Amino acid sequence: GAGVSQSPRYKVAKRGQDVALRCDPISGHVSLFWYQQALGQGPEFLTYFQNEAQLDKSGLPSDRFFAERPEGSVSTLKIQRTQQEDSAVYLCASSPSHGGEKLFFGSGTQLSVL
Amino acid sequence: AQSVTQPDIHITVSEGASLELRCNYSYGATPYLFWYVQSPGQGLQLLLKYFSGDTLVQGIKGFEAEFKRSQSSFNLRKPSVHWSDAAEYFCAVADITGGGNKLTFGTGTQLKVEL
Numbered sequence: 511g512a513g514v515s516q517s518p519r520y521k522v523a524k525r526g527q528d529v530a531l532r533c534d535p536i537s538g539h540v541s542l543f544w545y546q547q548a549l550g551q552g553p554e555f556l557t558y559f560q561n562e563a564q565l566d567k568s569g570l571p572s573d574r575f576f577a578e579r580p581e582g583s584v585s586t587l588k589i590q591r592t593q594q595e596d597s598a599v600y601l602c603a604s605s606p607s608h609g610g611e612k613l614f615f616g617s618g619t620q621l622s623v624l
Numbered sequence: 625a626q627s628v629t630q631p632d633i634h635i636t637v638s639e640g641a642s643l644e645l646r647c648n649y650s651y652g653a654t655p656y657l658f659w660y661v662q663s664p665g666q667g668l669q670l671l672l673k674y675f676s677g678d679t680l681v682q683g684i685k686g687f688e689a690e691f692k693r694s695q696s697s698f699n700l701r702k703p704s705v706h707w708s709d710a711a712e713y714f715c716a717v718a719d720i721t722g723g724g725n726k727l728t729f730g731t732g733t734q735l736k737v738e739l
Contacts, residue, residue: 552729609725615667
């Protein structure tokens with residue numbers, strides 16, 4: 511596709527459910543980032559991949575959050591036992607360079623935990 | 625740790641008027657600075673970035689920003705605002721120590737344009 515694609519666009523989960531959010535980066539992009547954007551806030555870094563290697567996961571809020579990019583392309587962010595505080599927009603971004611000097615963002619997945 | 629402050633939560637300007645959005649950063653070394661724009665329901669789009677060199681950088685859509693080290697600022701400007709510029713604007717600073725440009729964003733400034 512022409513841009514970064516994220517699915518689903520909206521996700522409603524009951525507290526305690528597991529969810530999986532998908533990101534299809536621009537083809538050939540080396541770097542992939544996940545950000546969390548709470549209502550009225552700026553995006554906050556979660557994790558960073560260079561190809562299939564997860565080089566930085568310092569932003570993941572708890573061990574309920576897990577991300578993978580097994581073949582260096584599509585990435586999945588999984589949240590186990592969702593809590594209300596997990597409600598946010600989850601943004602994926604990719605970059606053609608290792609450093610990510612220019613990020614291309616997807617439209618995000620809006621997660622609501624009831 | 626790096627941080628970004630955008631002091632104005634909301635700004636309203638008339639179409640055709642000039643615009644300046646403020647951004648102050650805190651970072652120990654030479655900063656990599658960015659401005660992104662986010663329209664409702666859309667992802668963020670890069671307007672411009674500063675890495676080094678000329679402190680006045682030009683971006684897309686007629687925007688420019690000036691890096692002022694003495695003031696730790698990176699304010700975004702546009703001489704004449706168009707109604708389509710209404711959106712939320714985020715300033716960000718990159719932490720390059722981890723090998724990737726992990727961005728720290730400000731809380732954003734919501735721009736409203738009056739016709």
